[in-house]
Amino acid sequence: MKKVLALMLAVLMLGSIAVGCKKDDPVPDTDSSTPSSEDTAQGGSELSGTIKFIHHRTDRQEDGTMDKLAAEFNKIHPDVKIEFQAITEYATEIQTMMTSDNYGDVIMTPQSVKQEELADFFVPLGDKSDMSEKYYWVDGYELDGKIYALGHGGTASGILYNKDVWKNAGITDLPESPAEFIDCLKKIADKGEAIPYYTNYKDSWTISQWQSLVVSASGDANYENRLLTEEEDLFYEGSAYDAVYGMLYDIYSDDSLHESDPSTTDWEGSKTAFAEGNIGAMVLGSWAISQFQEAAENIGVDPAVVGYMPFPNKVDGEIYSVSANDYAMSVNKNSKNIEAAKAFLFWFCEESGFAEKEGLISVVKGNPMPEVLSSFDELKVKLIVAEPAPEELTGKFDKIAKDSEVDPWGDAANNFKFKLAEAAFGKKGRDEYNKITADVNKEWNKARDSVLGND
Amino acid sequence: MDKDTKSARTQAEVPRKGALSNYKVQKTITTITFMLIPLLLLIVLTYIPATNMLIYSFQDRTQFSVNDSFVGFDNYLTVFSQPEYFRPLLNSLYYLAGSFIQLSLALLLASIICSKVRFANIFKGFIFFPYMINGVAIALIFVRFFQLGDGFITTDGALNSIIKLFGGEGVKFLSDPLSANISLVFVSIWRYIGFDFVMFMGAIQSISPDLYEASDLDGANSWQRFQYIVFPSIRPIIGLQMILAIKGAISVFEIPYIMTGGKFGTSTFVIQTIETAFKYNKVGLASAMAIILLAIIIIVTVIQKLIFREEA
Numbered sequence: 001m002k003k004v005l006a007l008m009l010a011v012l013m014l015g016s017i018a019v020g021c022k023k024d025d026p027v028p029d030t031d032s033s034t035p036s037s038e039d040t041a042q043g044g045s046e047l048s049g050t051i052k053f054i055h056h057r058t059d060r061q062e063d064g065t066m067d068k069l070a071a072e073f074n075k076i077h078p079d080v081k082i083e084f085q086a087i088t089e090y091a092t093e094i095q096t097m098m099t100s101d102n103y104g105d106v107i108m109t110p111q112s113v114k115q116e117e118l119a120d121f122f123v124p125l126g127d128k129s130d131m132s133e134k135y136y137w138v139d140g141y142e143l144d145g146k147i148y149a150l151g152h153g154g155t156a157s158g159i160l161y162n163k164d165v166w167k168n169a170g171i172t173d174l175p176e177s178p179a180e181f182i183d184c185l186k187k188i189a190d191k192g193e194a195i196p197y198y199t200n201y202k203d204s205w206t207i208s209q210w211q212s213l214v215v216s217a218s219g220d221a222n223y224e225n226r227l228l229t230e231e232e233d234l235f236y237e238g239s240a241y242d243a244v245y246g247m248l249y250d251i252y253s254d255d256s257l258h259e260s261d262p263s264t265t266d267w268e269g270s271k272t273a274f275a276e277g278n279i280g281a282m283v284l285g286s287w288a289i290s291q292f293q294e295a296a297e298n299i300g301v302d303p304a305v306v307g308y309m310p311f312p313n314k315v316d317g318e319i320y321s322v323s324a325n326d327y328a329m330s331v332n333k334n335s336k337n338i339e340a341a342k343a344f345l346f347w348f349c350e351e352s353g354f355a356e357k358e359g360l361i362s363v364v365k366g367n368p369m370p371e372v373l374s375s376f377d378e379l380k381v382k383l384i385v386a387e388p389a390p391e392e393l394t395g396k397f398d399k400i401a402k403d404s405e406v407d408p409w410g411d412a413a414n415n416f417k418f419k420l421a422e423a424a425f426g427k428k429g430r431d432e433y434n435k436i437t438a439d440v441n442k443e444w445n446k447a448r449d450s451v452l453g454n455d
Numbered sequence: 456m457d458k459d460t461k462s463a464r465t466q467a468e469v470p471r472k473g474a475l476s477n478y479k480v481q482k483t484i485t486t487i488t489f490m491l492i493p494l495l496l497l498i499v500l501t502y503i504p505a506t507n508m509l510i511y512s513f514q515d516r517t518q519f520s521v522n523d524s525f526v527g528f529d530n531y532l533t534v535f536s537q538p539e540y541f542r543p544l545l546n547s548l549y550y551l552a553g554s555f556i557q558l559s560l561a562l563l564l565a566s567i568i569c570s571k572v573r574f575a576n577i578f579k580g581f582i583f584f585p586y587m588i589n590g591v592a593i594a595l596i597f598v599r600f601f602q603l604g605d606g607f608i609t610t611d612g613a614l615n616s617i618i619k620l621f622g623g624e625g626v627k628f629l630s631d632p633l634s635a636n637i638s639l640v641f642v643s644i645w646r647y648i649g650f651d652f653v654m655f656m657g658a659i660q661s662i663s664p665d666l667y668e669a670s671d672l673d674g675a676n677s678w679q680r681f682q683y684i685v686f687p688s689i690r691p692i693i694g695l696q697m698i699l700a701i702k703g704a705i706s707v708f709e710i711p712y713i714m715t716g717g718k719f720g721t722s723t724f725v726i727q728t729i730e731t732a733f734k735y736n737k738v739g740l741a742s743a744m745a746i747i748l749l750a751i752i753i754i755v756t757v758i759q760k761l762i763f764r765e766e767a
Contacts, residue, residue: 194607204718261609263627263635264603265608265609407735412730413721414717414722414730
């Protein structure tokens with residue numbers, strides 16, 4: 001939730017700054033004169049000059065990871081000198097820097113730069129036709145057929161689990177359906193050495209993590225758009241919403257599967273408890289992995305106990321997971337050493353091994369998954385990237401969500417997710433589930449019809 | 456300013472009548488200058504926002520609204536026609552019941568402390584202390600207090616430890632609508648009783664000792680003394696406290712918002728209003744809810760005033 005908040009703040013502030021950023025002078029001809037980036041990246045040692053990489057990973061700057069990477073890079077291009085600048089409040093400060101020409105050579109692409117403004121700030125990295133075949137997540141950085149930014153790694157949606165706890169409970173194969181997942185939790189409960197599922201219910205934002213499983217459960221990159229164009233109900237037997245929240249309902253209904261008092265849970269404490277082997281699983285985005293690994297390291301536990309699995313739901317025999325990229329990287333169009341900067345960018349994203357060490361998915365399609373996501377390879381999970389809404393539907397999903405107060409991503413006290421959870425805690429049974437979800441459908445459809453104007 | 460002093464000087468030259476008007480002018484200037492800043496602050500920080508809110512309540516607008524449209528009484532109709540917007544107001548009944556307990560308890564304690572008790576000042580301090588603690592800290596303390604340990608991550612809070620010590624079963628105080636609301640009301644009483652207590656004590660201490668002496672001579676017992684001397688004397692204060700209690704009960708926010716986030720059926724009308732504005736982005740509707748809350752409080756206050764005026 002903090003992330004979302006920070007993002008909103010950033011967007012807000014940047015909205016005003018971005019106006020100032022816009023430059024009137026035409027895009028320099030680097031555009032046309034740039035040879036295909038691939039060639040220069042492989043090109044080799046004739047590159048020289050000093051480039052500055054501005055990024056947000058202050059933690060990796062301080063522990064020397066970045067300097068080691070620079071040394072690695074210098075083995076290939078000895079004449080390129082790399083300087084680093086790590087910024088804590090990256091999203092806001094980079095915007096201020098971008099009001100001048102002087103914003104380093106390689107930077108993490110701010111999310112606030114609009115797609116149509118990309119050419120005002122950055123040089124193109126290649127043609128869309130070539131790049132989208134080879135790399136994930138490039139579509140959002142396309143302008144006039146060229147790609148202006150490349151992700152340095154990505155995250156997936158799924159469930160965090162403690163490998164040791166699962167192994168001790170005698171579970172060898174990862175679950176492939178919600179029912180199997182619950183069976184696994186029951187095995188952990190029978191073993192009695194850990195809380196099978198920790199809800200973190202006191203912190204309202206945690207329940208929204210379940211929503212990130214929905215598109216994965218549908219196995220359709222276009223699912224959210226399809227809900228609008230095909231006027232599908234959110235909940236019906238076997239829908240993606242039903243799969244995800246049905247599993248939530250079943251887990252929350254069984255006292256032996258979660259902690260005893262859901263309203264006094266402890267988020268910070270749960271990180272340590274997880275590392276100590278007191279928790280079996282939690283539904284969290286893969287952004288949480290590094291925090292849990294850190295908590296494990298802090299108490300001297302091997303961070304490898306942190307496992308991550310996709311939402312166990314098969315669509316036509318395949319398990320899917322939605323992936324999204326972390327910050328992408330771009331090259332400043334005012335850079336004096338554009339070629340060296342590009343070479344570093346491609347090397348950093350493709351070959352540096354940074355993404356793998358951070359537990360991020362590689363931007364190169366077909367590369368093996370990082371260690372923490374090895375279960376994804378094991379289950380042959382198909383990664384999907386959610387399609388943006390077509391132009392006529394932009395913002396409509398959100399508008400319907402708010403107007404209907406169904407708000408799938410929200411955490412207001414009267415949200416349906418809390419109603420479901422509390423009905424489950426109160427052992428109200430499947431009838432209550434059907435009643436609540438029927439209500440959700442009714443409200444959603446009413447708002448959808450009025451927003452889309454087809455009464 | 457310069458102009459004023461000049462005119463004051465010219466007027467001063469006219470004898471007697473001039474002196475009077477000079478004083479009057481000065482008085483006016485002083486009054487205006489003293490009033491200016493408080494009035495300015497009041498207008499800028501209270502009346503303008505309140506007027507805006509009233510205007511918003513007739514609009515269909517979002518947080519960063521650029522093209523707001525007037526929708527007449529639609530927002531009010533929505534609130535009144537959909538019971539789920541009013542349901543949280545029912546939770547105020549818990550707090551209202553709690554505030555009567557709180558007032559009687561505070562009155563009892565004040566009467567006891569005002570009769571000759573040893574270490575009265577220490578008790579005063581103890582009773583008033585919770586009122587000075589920050590609400591967030593109180594909420595955190597009491598989440599811990601009501602906690603039921605799960606044997607792995609959290610341990611039993613004070614209340615469940617005591618229950619288990621006497622062989623009882625652990626209770627999930629905050630994980631069930633009824634017990635959660637009662638627990639929150641308990642916290643609210645604990646927090647605000649000090650304020651009521653101090654108000655009552657001040658009122659009781661201002662009663663003239665002569666009355667007590669006279670009643671002693673007449674052989675009144677302590678209940679009679681309370682009934683005929685203390686209670687009539689502090690009646691205005693009781694009336695005031697009751698208005699505050701009702702107003703407080705209708706607009707409860709801090710403690711449930713932090714302790715349970717309004718989950719487990721503990722949402723209140725104010726929580727609902729805030730979430731309508733900032734989580735559902737319906738600022739117009741939320742403004743209408745705020746205006747309705749304001750109207751309820753004004754009505755309650757007027758009724759209260761009328762009743763107490765007649766009795767006085």
